[in-house]
Amino acid sequence: MTxxxxxxxxxxxxxxxxxISYYHPKDFIDSLFQAYQLEQNPAAKDAMAQMLINSRMCAEGKRxxxxxxxxxxxxxxxxxxxxWESDLTVQEMVDEGVRRAYQNRDNPLRASIVKNPIGPRVNTKDNTPAVVHVEMVVxxxxxxxxAAKGGGSENKSKFVMLNPNDSIVDWVLKTVPTMGAGWCPPGMLxxxxxxxxxxxxxxxxxSLMDPIDIQALKQKGAETPVEKLRVELHxxxxxxxxxxxxxxxxxTVLDIKIKDCPTHAASLPVAMIPNCAATRHAHFVLDGSGPSFVQAPSLDDWPVITQESSEQVKQVxxxxxxxxxxxxxxxxxxxxxxxKILTGRDAAHKKIKDLLDSGEGLPSNVDFEGRFIYYVGPVDPVGDEVVGPAGPTTSTRMDKYSEMMLNNKSEGGLGLMGMIGKxxxxxxALASIKKNKAVYLMAVGGAAYLVSKAIKQSRVVAFEELGMEAIYEFEVKDMPVTVAVDTLGDSVHKTGPEIWKVKIQQAN
Structure with a gap:
């Protein structure tokens, strides 16, 4: 007995x-770099370059x-x-490991877990409890x-109960476009x-814990039904x-992973969960000889990439x-x-609305008129950092507040000029942007540490009690973004995939 x-x-x-907070799996880096080398769309190629640069920076800085x-x-x-030599359950031991990891002084991780999901949604402050699956084996x-799964990709999880003879391929191809880009592709499904x-x-x-091996599978040749489905879907x-x-x-995807098991003759349950550009998982075994630590990779595993400046880049x-x-x-x-830009995300927007609806209004030092807001919940800084990793959160969650934020003050709005997110x-939101001749800019999801280096000053201006969801004022220098929606309401997230779908079809 062990x-x-x-x-x-x-x-x-x-x-x-x-x-896993700062080391990508090597198979992910290799696959992303291969996709980067093959990419023909300059905007997508630049996004992948930022992801790869960010990944190396995080591995070097352990952030x-x-x-x-x-x-x-x-x-x-x-x-x-x-x-077991323990007075704690498996769940309690996992949670204690999570608590210590997320409150690490050298590399504090953002606590995002809230208790009472139907309210009040109060942050647990230590990212517990974890979701634990226990299986007894020989x-x-x-x-x-x-694994650590971000909300942007987790929110795009899908499930369907198909009829036994329905096409899984058809359902996936119909469903993936409805997921948008909030899961930060390219990743895995x-x-x-x-x-x-x-x-x-x-x-x-x-299945997302398995290594990326789709290219090896294609070279070998798909044999089983699952292997053939993986290749077809990829x-x-x-x-x-x-x-x-x-x-x-x-x-769009680096790999398709599939696990299957027997089911009822009348059923065909199909679940699909994406993994984002921040693919994070690690595996270890305990054999009774002591703790098990995952071996650190070599920095030689990361490609050295520099972002190329272009004459088309506009300084703003x-x-x-x-x-x-x-x-x-x-x-x-x-x-x-x-x-200078202001920040705010879900909780801040809700509090703004509640204050306006109550007639109390915003604090006197908060004025959005003619300014830009960045949808972000940063990690706490360490050492001489101004702010910790501070990449964008998914913007669609703030869509319902667009009128409130963008409308002129004469119309009861706050007069915001532009928004930044992913x-x-x-x-x-598109209708409100067009009506108010505002803009929406996109920062790269999966480049949080890289983005944070553009933030030169940071201070909380309101709602400090919300923690990472407080309203900050950032002073930025050369923060890279892409115009995603212009003042006419035209969206690159609509035109880009349409153009490249046609180009890919023509090439084939």
Whole structure:
């Protein structure tokens, strides 16, 4: 019988979570770099360059790949011959490892978990509890896989109960375009097929822990039904032309992963969960000899990439910007922003609305008129950092506040000039942008540490009690963004994939 000590389990979970916060898996880096080299759309290629540069910076600096350091999911496979030297349950040991990892002084991770999902949604402050799946298996060891999944990609999870003879391929190809770019492609799609509804979802999530090997599979030749489905979906999803960050391009998915199991004769449950540009997972085994630590990779595993400056890049001074200037911008333009911007995301927008509805109004020092807002919840800074990793959050969640934020003060709005976030905007936001001749700019999801280096000053101006969701004022210097929606309401997230879908079809 193997005895697993409480301290060994907790230490190993803590170490693995710190590890995955700043080290991408090597297979992901290799696959993303290959896609970068093949990409023909300059905007998508630049987005992947930022992801790769950010990844290397995080590996060197041991800081989070993404500001959304995720909800922790842990798969624990316990050998039947294992005994425990612990006064805690497996769930409690995992949570203690999470607590220590997320409160690490050298590399604090953002606590994003709120209790009482139907309200009040109060942050637990330490990112616990984790989601733990326990399975009893043959043997005398404990096999553990830890993952941290960001909300932007988790929110795009899909499930359907198909009829037994329905086409899985047709459902996937119909569904992926509806997911938008909030899951920060290119990444992986994990499918769980069979079992029951909850079993399919767990299989889909667990499939994302497998290594990227689609190119090796193609070279070998697909043999089983699952292998053939993986290859077919990989080719056909990429033919949709969605591309990196939804800008249009050759690579939308780096791999398709599938797990399946027997199901009822009348059923065909299918779950699909995307993994984003911040793919984070690690695997280790406890055998009773002590804690298990994942070996650090070599920095030689990362390609050295530099962003190429272009004559088309426009320098923008946000402290002295005119309506005429923003009306000159076109979808797909690359800008380097300098000056002061305000921040705000879900909780801040809700509080703003509540204050306006109550008649109390905003604090006297908060004025959005003629300014830009950045949808972000940064990681706490360490050392001499102004702010920790500070990449964009998914903008569509703020769509319902567009009228309130963009309308002129004479119409009861706040007079915002522009917004910065990631992914596409919905029809409500597009209509409001067009009506108010505002703009929406896109920062790259998956480049949080890189973006943070453009932030030269930071201060909280309101709602400090909201933590990472407070309103900050950032002073930025050369912050890279792409014009996603211009003042006419034209969106690159609509035109880009349409153009590249046609180009890919013509090339084939």
């Amino acid at each position: 005895a697993i000590k409480k301290a060994d389990f907790i230490d190993s979970v803590e170490s693995a979570l710190q590890y 989070p790949i993404c500001q959304d350091t995720g909800i922790v999911t842990v798969f624990v496979k316990i050998g039947m011959d294992v005994t 043997g005398d060891k404990v096999d553990i896989t830890v 994990g499918l769980g097929i069979g079992g029951t509804a909850e079993k399919a979802m767990v299989m889909a999530k667990e 080719e056909k999803v990429n033919q949709l032309g969605i591309g990196a960050q939804g800008l249009g391009g050759l690579t 001074n946000l402290d002295n910007i005119s309506q005429a200037e923003i009306e000159s911008w076109k979808p797909g333009d690359t800008l380097l922003l300098s000056g 992914a596409e905007r919905g029809e409500i």
